[in-house]
Amino acid sequence: MSVLVLGGYGAVGAHLVRLLRAQGISTLVAGRDPARADRVVDLAVPESVRQALAGVSVVVNCAGAEDIRLAAECARHGIVFIEISATSDYVQALEHIDGPVVLGVGLAPGLTTLLAADLLAKGPGPVDIMIGLGSGEHHGPAATAWTYRLLGRQFTDSDGTLVRNFTKPAYFTVPGAAASAYKRFPALRADFADQHRLTHDYAVPVRTYLRLDSRLATTGLAVLTWAPALRSLAPKRMPGSDRWVILARSVSGPARWATGRGQSLATAVIAAATVREAARHPITAPTWIQELFEIGTLRRELSAAGVSLWHVPAVHM
Known part of the structure; x- marks a missing residue:
């Protein structure tokens, strides 16, 4: 090969x-x-x-x-x-x-997809996915440009309605050690590809939300999505860490989550x-x-890269 x-x-x-x-x-x-x-x-x-x-x-x-x-x-x-x-x-x-x-x-989709699929294989949906990214990581200009490209755009949700990126806030409680970097404030809907594929394959709604470890940066996305022409004013680098956390939770309570440093x-x-x-x-x-x-087959490799995988019976909304 x-x-x-x-x-x-x-x-x-x-x-x-x-x-x-x-x-x-x-x-x-x-x-x-x-x-x-x-x-x-x-x-x-x-x-x-x-x-x-x-x-x-x-x-x-x-x-x-x-x-x-x-x-x-x-x-x-x-x-x-x-x-x-x-x-x-x-x-x-x-x-x-x-x-x-x-x-x-990748991380999202990829690790998010596997966490959500593991939940859906073991119980009913819907499933919400939260992607928490470290706004201070140098992940390359393409990643920043990709996020800004979502500003003002709409996508079709599982019920057929149109959703504007970085709206419809929802709260997620981040468990464990990652909670110190991801304090409780809303995550925002974002158009990641796997939510559509999982919704199609499992015939239940799967919804993806995005937030950064900086409340200010996350709020900035929520504001700029209504004025995308101003995105040239957004900083190329924002304050924050390189820690990320992703979480998939079922409405019935169980959750899967992972955290690490360096999304690249x-x-x-x-x-x-x-x-x-x-x-x-x-x-x-x-x-x-x-x-x-399945997600379990990656546990050893992810652990070697400093990624922790967890599952819990339920998390608080």
Whole structure:
């Protein structure tokens, strides 16, 4: 197996390359910079992409490029295309690719998807997912730009109504040690791709909420969503830590949650596990991460990266 990591020297890609090489997996870094890339590639040039794919069996897209033609080109060559994007319309388009594509790989979606799927496999929904991100982490400009891109946009909820991003606040109680960084204040609805897929697969509402560890930064998103033209005034970096926490709770009470430091590293750990799983199981069509493995199979790898996994019978609303 030979893996090509698009954006292999970026925030997530650098961690992923290190993890895969440590496991003895042949891994190539792809990017524009000849000084840092094993294969120089311009993702906007089809011929450049085709040349970079020579001899490769798996491609992981850590470049932030949401171009369905990349997955289609991999599919034409029978190459597994692994995507870490959370963007709903792009991910939904990838679901129609005629070839081996793996979706929902990362922290959110990814770890959130597995936690919610574990709840839904054991009891009824609906399920609410809370994603708490450390606003002070240097996760790369693409992550900040992605969050700001949601401002003012709407998405279709499970009941068919339209929801504006960063509205409809809800409270989540963060259990355990992470509670000190994530004090009680509202999280806001946000359009992460896995809520739509889980709602479809389990025929119950799954709703995703986002908050930052900074109350001020979270409030800023709630204000700017009504005036998205002002997003140029939003800071590129905000005060806060690099701690993240995600929580999936069922309306019947049980919950699953995880916490760690560095969302880039956590995303890379999930991606590395997905690469190995893709090598074990033939993939011929678009496949979501929860179809490949369960959350319990990742416990040891996540623990090695400083990620704690928990389940509790119930949490207070």
